[in-house]
Amino acid sequence: MQSREAVAIAELVIYIPLLILATYVNIRQGFSRQLGYLYLMIFCILRLGGAALTIVAVNNPTSKTDAAWASVLGSIGLSPLLLAEMGMLDRICKSIEGRNWQVKILRLLHIPAIIGLIVGIVGGTKLQYPDKASTGLDYLKAGSILFLLTYLGVVAMAVLTLPAFPHFHRSEKAVFAAMLAALPFLAVRILYSLLASFVNNGSFSITKGNIFVQLGMAIIMELFTALFLIAAGLIAEPEKKRQQRQQPAANMGGSVVPPGEYEQHGYQKPLGQNNNYAMGTV
Incomplete structure (x- = not known):
C-alpha cells in the first residue's frame, strides 16, 4: 500500500464520524449559513470525496481525471473552514451591543473566501494540463492570497472582540475560545497553500508533492481546525435557546x-x- 493511499484511507476513517458529528451540530443549531456550522459539513464532504478519489487514482494511475479532482478537492478545504470561523465570530459579535459594524465586515469577508474557492478549483483543474499549468499556478497564487487576506481579517475581528470576552455568556465564551484555538492550525494550513503556490519546490506541489509535508502542514492542520470548530458547535447553546434567552x-x-x-x-x-x-x- 502506498503512503498516499494509506493517508487517504485514514481520512475516510476519521471524516466519516466527523461528518456525522457535523450533521448533528447542524441539526442542534439549525441549518443556517450565518452560524458557520453548515460549512463544517461541506468541509467533511470535500475531505471524504478527495480521499475516495485519491484511493481510486492510486489504484488506477492511467486516469488523469481522478488524480486531478483528488488534488482539487484536497486544496480547497480552506474556504469552508474560514467561512465556519467567520460564522461563529458573527454569532459572538451579534451578542455584543454596538458591534454591528463587525458583523458587516465579517459578511464582506465571505466574498474573498468564496472567490478564493472558485479560483482554487479553476487553478487546480488547469494545473493538470501542461499547456495550461502556468495559468493554473497563477490562479492558485491568487486564491492563496485571497485566503490569506480573509484569514488576516478574521484574526483582526477576533482581536477586536477580545476585550469583551469577560462579559460574554458562558456559551459564547466556549465558542470564542474554540475559535481562537483553531486559528494557529489554520495559519499553518494557509502557509502550506502559499508555499505550494509561490515556492518552486516539488515537496509542496498539490499534485505530486511530498505526502509527509502535506500530511504535517495541510491534512493534520485541517483536522485539528475542524475538531475545534465541531467541538464549539457541540458545546454551544442551541441557537433557538440563545435567541430566546x-x-x-x-x-x-x-x-x-x-x-x-x-x-x-x-x-x-x-x-x-x-x-x-x-x-x-x-
Whole structure:
C-alpha cells in the first residue's frame, strides 16, 4: 500500500464520524449559513470525496481525471473552514451591543473566501494540463492570497472582540475560545497553500508533492481546525435557546435586576455597575 493511499484511507476513517458529528451540530443549531456550522459539513464532504478519489487514482494511475479532482478537492478545504470561523465570530459579535459594524465586515469577508474557492478549483483543474499549468499556478497564487487576506481579517475581528470576552455568556465564551484555538492550525494550513503556490519546490506541489509535508502542514492542520470548530458547535447553546434567552432584560420586562441575576443567566456583571443596575445593560 502506498503512503498516499494509506493517508487517504485514514481520512475516510476519521471524516466519516466527523461528518456525522457535523450533521448533528447542524441539526442542534439549525441549518443556517450565518452560524458557520453548515460549512463544517461541506468541509467533511470535500475531505471524504478527495480521499475516495485519491484511493481510486492510486489504484488506477492511467486516469488523469481522478488524480486531478483528488488534488482539487484536497486544496480547497480552506474556504469552508474560514467561512465556519467567520460564522461563529458573527454569532459572538451579534451578542455584543454596538458591534454591528463587525458583523458587516465579517459578511464582506465571505466574498474573498468564496472567490478564493472558485479560483482554487479553476487553478487546480488547469494545473493538470501542461499547456495550461502556468495559468493554473497563477490562479492558485491568487486564491492563496485571497485566503490569506480573509484569514488576516478574521484574526483582526477576533482581536477586536477580545476585550469583551469577560462579559460574554458562558456559551459564547466556549465558542470564542474554540475559535481562537483553531486559528494557529489554520495559519499553518494557509502557509502550506502559499508555499505550494509561490515556492518552486516539488515537496509542496498539490499534485505530486511530498505526502509527509502535506500530511504535517495541510491534512493534520485541517483536522485539528475542524475538531475545534465541531467541538464549539457541540458545546454551544442551541441557537433557538440563545435567541430566546438573549439578555436577562428580555425575560424580566425591564425591571431592576436582583443581585446575582446576571450570573444566574451566565453573564458577568457589567463593569461600573452596582447591584441595583437596570436591566438591558449587558
